[in-house]
Amino acid sequence: MHKKNLVFIPGKNPKPPPRQHRDMLWRALVEGVRRAEPGIAAQLDSFEKQFKLVAWNRSYYATEKDPKRDLPWIDALINRHGPSDEDIRDANSWHRRLDRMLYAVADRFPFIIRFLPGPASATVNELRRYFENRENIAYHIREQLKKVIRPMLDNGESVLVVGHSMGSIIAYDAFWEMSHIEHRRDKLDFLSLGSPLGMNFVQHRLQGKNEQGVRRYPTVIRRWINISSVGDVTALDRHFHDDFQPMLALGIVEAIEDHTDGIYNFFHNEEGLNCHRSYGYLVNPATGKVIADWLNQSDAE
DSSP: OTTEEEEEEOOSSOOSOHHHHHHHHHHHHHHHHHHHOHHHHTTGGGGGGGEEEOOTHHHHHSOOOOGGGTHHHHHHHHTOOSOOHHHHHHHTOHHHHHHHHHHHHHHHSGGGGGGOSTTHHHHHHHHHHHHTTGGGHHHHHHHHHHHHHHHHHHTTOEEEEEEETHHHHHHHHHHHHHHHTSOOOOOEEEEEESOOTTOHHHHTTSTTTTOOGGGGSOSOEEEEEEEOOTTOSSSOSOOHHHHTHHHHHTTSOSEEEEEOTTOOOOEEETTEEETTOHHHHHHSHHHHHHHHHHHHHHHHO
């Protein structure tokens, strides 16, 4: 496994100090792989050094989160075998469906976002800061990711970039720059978790949005797999195969797969069920299966 690399780019909000955050994410990831493919999980100890975290949040927010806030909830998550019946009811509840409907309307008419309840307005404000590149912050964030993956590609190593939430947007934009500014011809694989890349608000602001044909899309992605859980409102449009179908038609990506049916993120904290948290995605065997398959496929190459 020495030529394989997993690179994780997290979503918004302050995170724990990078070393602790990486350990917390790795623990959830290993459990997800173990649930999907126990034989692969047994090999991951020797692979841990090739798991890299792009800790962009510290420079973006100029603060960090106390890891002690999440540790007991991660323990509880790992000790659960799956979503409870109550979790499933909650994820499918009318109030989450109503939120999704309201956010879908707001995605078409962004001027009403500030009137919405819940986290939608805060999320859009975070994205605006990134898309407006205030104080060149978006460039610096993308450069953090590119500095990690360039040497891997230069060495001919396999790379799977895992982007959670806003991290998937940062990854996509970085991939576009690598494709059309740096003119790289390498290929890597991309796994998006709880991604807002299906939103109109986001798609109208991505790198390449004003280009045509091949130049509109990143060309360094070999295979793109998207996972979104039931009840995750941030992943407003859960299907990317149709939104990014021109990438397939143009032959610049081998596959775009959406894994959405029956997938539940059962992370809990003091506020209750959170269908969006990265730990809940990583511990899910659907994510574990994708990572295990990628590791097996790389072995065969």
